[in-house]
Amino acid sequence: MSDGQKRWWRRNPDFSRFWFGETVSLFGTQVTNLALPLTAVIILQASPEELGVLRSLAFLPFLFLALPFGVLADRRAKRPLMIISNLLRAGLVGLVPLLAALDSLTMVGLAVIVAAIGVCTVLFxxxxxxxxxxxxxxxxxxxxxxxxxxxxxxxEFAGPGLGGLLVQVLTAPFALAVNAGSYLASVLSLWTIKAREEIRPSGERHLGREIKEGIMFIVGQPYLRILAVAGASFNFCYMFVEALFVVYAVRELQFDPGLIGLVVALSAIGGVLGAAYAARIVSRHHFGKVYATAVVVGYTGPLLIPLATGPTVLAVIGVTTGFFLMRAGLALSNVAGTSLRQAVTPPELMGRMTAGMRTLMWGIGTTGAIVGGVVGGQLGLRTGLWIAAIGFLVAALPILLSRIPRLREIPSMDAVRTV
Known part of the structure; x- marks a missing residue:
């Protein structure tokens, strides 16, 4: 870490508080990602189809609520909305072990809780x-x-292991109480932030008109337009791979569940390193070239996944390297891309821009799992993974052919208006 970064860290206690609370809640979320489906399987004897419905309910609110929530975030102070979101998530997650203890937990009730948590997650x-x-x-x-x-x-690296330990010690539903506590830690951290938000009056308000304004800003802003297309394409291919990889690893590579978990954990280290060194790399080098390099690394990594064959050791190395490169490139490009989005967006449009980008990226991205399942079933698992790998390369083209690789530094809003 450079001296400048250390000085930034010392002079911004508000971000330190926010980051601490978010880190705690992110680890808690990983516990829930493991404990909640285990609760459904062990306590409620859920079928694979029911587990699929539970997973979709967690993401479905992004499609329908991100845009109106973006309008709300631009109209109101964001910190109170975040506090309310995490208070509700703490209560909803804590409801699962309570209902389990009372022998009142049902599949329908769990589905409602998951959907409600999803709504709060979208707002946060x-x-x-x-x-x-x-x-x-x-x-x-x-x-x-x-x-x-x-x-x-x-x-993502340490959370599943922590979740597995807690499930082993506390049982699945009661491990969820840990995540309820993590959301409360985030609430306390947010409560102590002292920075004031400036809420700018926007005259007469109309939900549909404000949503349209946010979408038109994304479409009309050259950098955001490219990031939206590339991000949606990447998410589509990523979900495509997710739909096929576990089945491919078990049936064709003969990986056992523990080995699959090890691959996922090791590949997550790529994300940790990419994100941890993002600020240092961007500060020392040409912004656009860094971003383009991260895209090339992240979007070509998946080519190694269908290439993995032969003895198990070689297959593990190939698959792990592919996911490691994808996660490292994705982390660095996400940090740079998110910062670019925030820098070129006026404060009064920040919520709607974020919501619009989330809707476009997740809306298209979630269909990748469905398409991947169909393609893998019809053409074979390895063929499906090759199609996804080529799709990643196509998804990189909008970025590489745009003006973004020519940016020496992150532009300001004033500079962008002249583009």
């Missing part, structure tokens, strides 16, 4: 991405986003 996600520029200056956006991204990657 829209708000925090819009809130970081409130407590962090433009020059420190990359460092701030890098810290949050590194926490997310670290949680």
């Amino acid at each position: 996600e829209v708000c925090w991405l819009s809130y970081v520029p409130v407590i962090v200056g433009k020059d420190d956006l990359v460092a701030a986003n890098g810290r949050v991204s590194a926490s997310a990657s670290a949680a």
Whole structure:
């Protein structure tokens, strides 16, 4: 860490508080990602189809609620909305072990809880991405986003192991109480932030008109337009791979569940490193070239996954390297891309921009799992993974052919208006 970064860290206690709370809640979320489906399987004897419905309910609110929540985030102070979101998530997650203890937990009840948690997650996600520029200056956006991204990657690396231990000791439903506590830790951290938000009056308000304004801003802003297309394409291919990889690993590579977990954990280290060094790399090198290099690394890594054959050791090395490169490139490009989005967006549009980008990226991205399942079933698992790998290369083209690789540094809003 450079001296400048250390000075930034010392002079911004508000971000330190936010980052601490978010890190704790991210680890808690990883516990829930393991404990909740185990609760459904062990306690409620859920079928694979029911587990699929539970997973979809967690993401479905992004499609329908991100845009109106973006309007809300632009109309209101974001910190109170984030506090309310995490208070509700703490209560909803804590409801699962309570119902289990009372022998009142049902599949329908669990589905309702998951959907409600998903709604709160959408509101929090829209708000925090819009809130970081409130407590962090433009020059420190990359460092701030890098810290949050590194926490997310670290949680993905260590969270499943922690979740497995807690499930083993506490049983699945009661392990969820840990995540309820993590959301409360985030609430306390947010409560102590002292930065004031400036809420700008926007005259007469109309939900549909405000949503349209946010979407048109994304479509009309050259950098955001490219990031939306590339991000949606990447998510589509990523979900495509996710739909096929576990089945491919078990049936064709003969990986056991523990080995699959090891591959996932080791590849997550790539995300930790990419996010942790993002600020240092961007500060020392040409922004556009760094971003383009991260895209090339992240989008070509998946080519190694269908290439993996032969003895198990070689297959493990090939698959792990492919996912490691994808996660490292993705983490660095996400940090840089998120910072670019925040830098070129006026504060009064930040919530709607974030919501619009989330809707476009997740809306298209979630269909990748469905398409991947169909293609893998019809053409074979390895063929399906090759199609996805080629899709990643196509997804990189909008970035590589755009103006973004020519950016020496992150532009300001004033500079972007002349583009």
